[in-house]
Amino acid sequence: MSAYNTRTSFSCVNCHMKQKHKNDEGEEAPSETNLMADDQQFERFSHQYVVNAGLCDLLFNNFEVEHHLCEGCTDCSIDLIKLLILNTEHEVEDYTEYLNKLNFEQSDETLDELEAELAKLQQEEKKLEEDIGEFNEEKRTSRESIAEKEALERKRKLHEARELSKLAMNEDEISSLQLRLLNATLWLKTVQDTNVFSACFKICDEGTVGVINNFSLDHSLREINAAWGQAALLLTSLAKLIGLEFEKYRIVAYASRSHLVVLEDGQMLPLFNLNGCAFKSKDKSFDAAMVAFLELMQQLEVRIKSIDATVLMPYEIKGGVLEDKYGQSYSIRKEFNSEEGWQKALKYMLRNLQCYLCFVSVFLTEDTHK
Template identity: 95%
Template structure:
């Protein structure tokens, strides 16, 4: 096999024309492309523009050629590169000449002005840096102030919440105290309007019979003695309240065993002389208020009605009916004494 048959043909990467290979002696290998090249000889001149354009694109775009170029394209590429080098050298010379001209023409005055302007700009730059530093410091101070204000605001809100809580508690306590005060005021008014003696000593009539604290003066002797004891206790209490000290007698209130004691000799007497002590109490009351009128007048230890009829509380000096009336009249006078002393004490308390 010949050496020509061992080689392959290739096409130019630019003009795409198939190229002839030479053997080891430098002779061209026979190929069908020779005939084609001869036939296309007339087209090379018109194709030369396209070839040059492609080579320029390859050169200026730094295209990496991966295949061989033909001899014509290679020569064209070399010529183009030489032309580019020459143009570049001319441009470098022109720029160098212009730079030298500028350096030569530049005066010392212009340089001084530029240096002065540079110094001025440097001062302005320094001032701007100082302003930036001051601004940053103010910014930091403002942030610290804002943080401090926020902390104070949180503290204020916390304090306000605590105070509001205390206020709510105080308002609840005030409401509770006001309610208690209202209840106490109502209770005080009730107590003030309540007659203690009227509550402790209830006097009424059951027909013709007088009753004191549910003890009747017309039943058994034990109940009658108990009623006498309640009457003696009431008379003693009234005398103490208006500052009266009885003459001749002292009352010993001891329930059904109540009695009188003679101050002169200490002799004990029954309660039949109670009207005399009631008369002393009546005199004391009229000395306080002369307008007071009793339903039954007491004279010489006996009670008189509006018709001038006298009644003694001693049973042996009266009929049964008269004795009952005397006891009832006695209780009614005691009831009047009770009312007067209650009013007197109420007015004195208000004073």
């Protein structure tokens, strides 16, 4: 190869490829580009991205061209420039059309109308600002009102809770009082229906022996004396309830030492016995006291029949004798009497006392209801 045909080779400033030159005969001179491509083995897509980025920088004057571009990069640059020129021409046409439109619209409206519209808009803006101020003031007032209402609501709820608590306490107290009233009413009814004498004096039989308040008239001497004391107390109480004052005798109810006092001379007739067996005792004053006791029972019976003539007693009292409906007589004296007969007489005496007790209980109940 002669010196005339020698060409200086340059690398493309964009793709860094060696430029291809033709010799005088029109043949392409050997290029080192293929050798570089074979040696470096660039990746196709990555290299293309680098090339496109370089062309864009070149178009927007981000760097200066120090050497000539290769043919491929030059063709790409020309195509991009043509595309940019075409887009710019379209934009110019659009802007020109929009400018003409604006000029046409401006020619239709006078400046005075625009100023009037501007003033109107400014007034509307001012009014809107005033409305906004009023709205903000109303909003602030509403918030204060809401806060006051919430405070009042909290106070109301607190007051309501306190009142409900008081109401619950009052209801509990009322319920308690109602229960107490009901209990008191039941107790009052029980007391009204309960006869004191029936509760205090219990008279029953144990075979042929009479018993009053668990004191028998057939056992030990001490028990017999106590039974006579209970009978004396019962007869005295019944007489007081119906307003009877005994004649000839006065009862002194003194437990096991109960006795009768003769009103005429003050003599004491004992309803107790201190000498061994009560039946075998020869103390005639004891017999006299028992006969006098039957006489007082007869006075009480007369008083009861004066109140209610229909009352019938199981045994009729005649002196110191009790007589049943069959005409059988039972003397209360120990003298000229058997022990069995005496026990029957004492038992029948207690039965009459029991009848007196029932009558007075009914009499007291009716008088209480009246």
